[in-house]
Amino acid sequence: MKSTIKDVARLANVSISTVSRVLNNPEIVVPEKREKVLEAIQRLHYSPNALARGLIHKRTQTLGVLIPDISNLFYSAVLRGMEDAAHRSGNNLIICNTDNNRERRSSILSVLNEKQIDGVVWTSEPVDSGSYELFGKFGFPVVLAATHSLEFELPSVKIDEEQAAYDAAEYLIRRGHTRIGMISGPAADPISGHPRIRGFLRALDDYGIEGDAQSNIEYGKYHFENSYTAMSKLYAKLPDMTAVFASSDERALAAISFLHDNRIKVPDDISVISFDNTRMAGMSTPRLTAVAQPLYDIGYLAVAKLIGLINGEPPQQLRTYVAHSIVERDSVSDRGAGGF
Amino acid sequence: MKSTIKDVARLANVSISTVSRVLNNPEIVVPEKREKVLEAIQRLHYSPNALARGLIHKRTQTLGVLIPDISNLFYSAVLRGMEDAAHRSGNNLIICNTDNNRERRSSILSVLNEKQIDGVVWTSEPVDSGSYELFGKFGFPVVLAATHSLEFELPSVKIDEEQAAYDAAEYLIRRGHTRIGMISGPAADPISGHPRIRGFLRALDDYGIEGDAQSNIEYGKYHFENSYTAMSKLYAKLPDMTAVFASSDERALAAISFLHDNRIKVPDDISVISFDNTRMAGMSTPRLTAVAQPLYDIGYLAVAKLIGLINGEPPQQLRTYVAHSIVERDSVSDRGAGGF
DNA sequence: CTGAAAGCGCTTACAG
DNA sequence: CTGAAAGCGCTTACAG
Structure with a gap:
């Protein structure tokens, strides 16, 4: 039912090699034949099979x-940047949810490998050694x-978490705040956890403000509910605070709700100062002042790097x-800025 | 570098047919050979090439x-449901952004067709006749x-927009509201536009409340900024209103901001009553009362249907x-419910 | 410039 | 039960 290169060749009265050439190297075939082939392609609604091509080229553009x-x-938001970069360079994206699950990740990598994808972008999770081994075994590039x-x-693109958190705290301090709490993700998280905590604490320290992980920080998982609870605990132990640094927009919204x-x-x-600056940040009441990550750019640059x-x-x-x-x-x- | 079925066959000292059989029909080959093949597969980190398979089966599981x-x-949110349904049935998703652009859509369909995808789910946009023709030409199923x-x-899965909008208005009316405005998407939109407007107006009418598209409705495109403006206009022309029906969460948040x-x-x-009930609805201040679309289910059911x-x-x-x-x-x- | 042939990595009748 | 062969739909040297 789907027509193949053979059908086109037959209809145009040429060999399949010639059809292939007008597809990939049109200027190399004489105009007369080229026309006939083009016409046949039209008539048959022919379009080349990317699987067959991929098999030969060892490239799937996926x-x-x-x-x-x-x-x-x-x-x-990150994904959108990836999508655009991929589209711009003639690639497609197969997107898989990991749910932060190790097994799911390795099964995904295997399937992607079987499908002969040209590379992988690994988003927002620490790389476990099991997965790293798979990268080597499968031999595709990873960003x-x-x-x-x-x-x-491993090549990567991200912001400097610690500095960003530092800047958030400093922003608050420069505006006269000295009693500052933080709603953080799990301290163990190597991305959104301890680097941001470290940055936050370093800022307090640099400005001579007393405070430590013990008394100024509460931890909530990513989700809203947890963070709401974390905020209530934070408020209980730091009732005189005048500012909170929430390490994600969702945490900031939870804090505000509380x-x-x-x-x-x-x-x-x-x-409340937030972190991430997803689209929600501009839609809340009040609108969120936030440390902005260039989410779209991170995605865009990551796939650009991968394609490179x-x-x-x-x-x-x-x-x-x-x-x-x-x-x-x-x-x-x-x-009323406190002299900084 | 990537090992192939030939390499496995050589190492295991059998024909490639046998290797293929232990992969697809293990019980049909004698245990002894089966073991040898399995061992060779291990040793070589062999995994089958899905392109070659797809070429034969005319199925890509994509x-x-x-x-x-x-x-x-x-x-x-809809996509997440799709992803899970796909994953559950051993399929992968190639996701493409259309930006509501006709040309981009048809170029996407062509590429997907070349990549031999097994089917397409078309999300949230009206189907233009050009695209419909492509469906026929390419011959893959669409949901x-x-x-x-x-x-x-064309098979589809969605909610009953008109009834949902009716219910939103009725909800307000039953709670004693009689001066009700609406922030709508473009009236021309066949999904989120006129069906919801019709439902809204029908409810007013059924309950004997005066109102019409002219004086009770303002239109904003999807985005926050437009809706903020729409809300300001609505408030100007309906200053005594006590309730607003916003036809998306983003519009509701904009209304609240205003x-x-x-x-x-x-x-x-x-x-303010909202529509959609995305995750934002539970994170705003105040939290949004909303008509909930089963977003996840819509996605899930759509791909389940497609796979069927x-x-x-x-x-x-x-x-x-x-x-x-x-x-x-x-x-x-x-x-103080007005007697309904 | 163009066709026949080999080959990409598999699966699947067909013999045996 | 198993191997040789044909074939899926292409591309690419190789002759001519």
Whole structure:
């Protein structure tokens, strides 16, 4: 039913080699035949089978992406950048959710390998050694997006988490806040956990503000509910705080919800600075002042880098750190800057 | 470098047919040889090439999905359901953003066709006749998710938009509201536009409340900014309204932002009911009371349906309408029910 | 410039 | 039960 190169050859009265040539190297075949072939292609609605091509070229123009959960705004923003970069270079993306599950990840890698994808972008998760071994075994290039690995020599693109967290805290301090709490992800998380905690604490320290992981920080998993609880605990142990650094937009929204439910005004009573700057940050009440990660760019650059590797271009730099920034909106108030 | 079935055959001292059999039909080969083959497979890290297989079987276990913009919470929630359904049945998804662009859509369909995908799920956009022709030309099955077509005989899964909008309005009315505005998407939109407007107006009418498209509705494109403006216009022309029906979460958040910026309290002064119930709905301040679309299920069911078609199962029903519901949270207040 | 042939990595009748 | 052969739909040297 689907017509093949043979059908076209027959109809145009040429060999399949010639058909192949007008497809890949038109200028090399005489105009007369070329026309006939083109016509036959039209008539038969012929389009080449990418599987057959892939088999020969050992290239599928398809990339695999592993991502914890697409239904999350953070990841889907990164993904959008990947998609655009892929589309621009004639590639497609097979997207797989990992749910942060080790086994699922390795089974995904195997399937992607069987499908002969040209490379993989590994998003937002630390690389376990099992997966790293698979990379070697399968032999496709891998780029890390919104994560990196110090243990393995893997190209990556992300922001400098610690500095970004530092900047968030400093932003608050410069606006006169000295009692500052933090809602963090799990301390064990090598991306959104301890680097941000370290940055936060370092800022307090640099500005001579007393505070430590024990008394200034509460931990919540990623989700809203956990963070709401974390905020309530934080408020209980730091009742006189005037500002909170929430290490994700979702945590910031949870913090605001808690404060609102307890008739504490944001930012009048307590300021909140967020992290990530997903689209939600501009849609909340009040709008979130946030450390912005260039989510789209991270995704875009990661696949651009991957495609470079696939094309055998010499790698520019192994670990790329992109710039973050602070987007000022309405969730932080000025305390009458305390002399800094 | 990647080992092939030949390498395995050589190492195990059997023919490639036998290797193929232990892969696909192990019980048919004698244990002794089977073991040798299995061992060789291990040693060589062999895994079959899905392209070669696909070429023969005319099946790639890969589905294409067209979606306007993955970085949107609505779509990404639907996508998550698709992903899970695909994964469960051993399929992968190639995801392509259309940006609601006709040309991009047809170029995507062509590429997917060349890659021999087994079917396509078309998400959330009306089907133009050009695309419909392509479906026929390419000959793969298509299922529509979160959209449908009355013009073409295409399987689909979505909610009943009109009834859902009706229910939203009725919900407000039953709580004593009689001056109700609506923030709608473009009236021309066959999914999120006129069906919801019609449902809204029909409810007003059924309950004997005066109102019409002219004076009770403002239109904004999907995005936050437009809707904020729409809300300001709506408020200007309907200053005594006590409730708003926003036809998406993003519109509801925009409405709330506008109201907040103008010191109008939600829900005390004006209630807001939303539509969609994406994850944001539970994270805002106040939390959104919303008509919930079963986003995940829509995606899940759409690919389940597609896989059924691919497997040649008799189609159950062409157009599936899934149930919506109303999730009560904090953005609607009771007006002391007006006798209904 | 063009065709016949070999080959990409598999599966599947067909003999035996 | 198993191997040789044909074939899936292409591309690419190799002759001519």
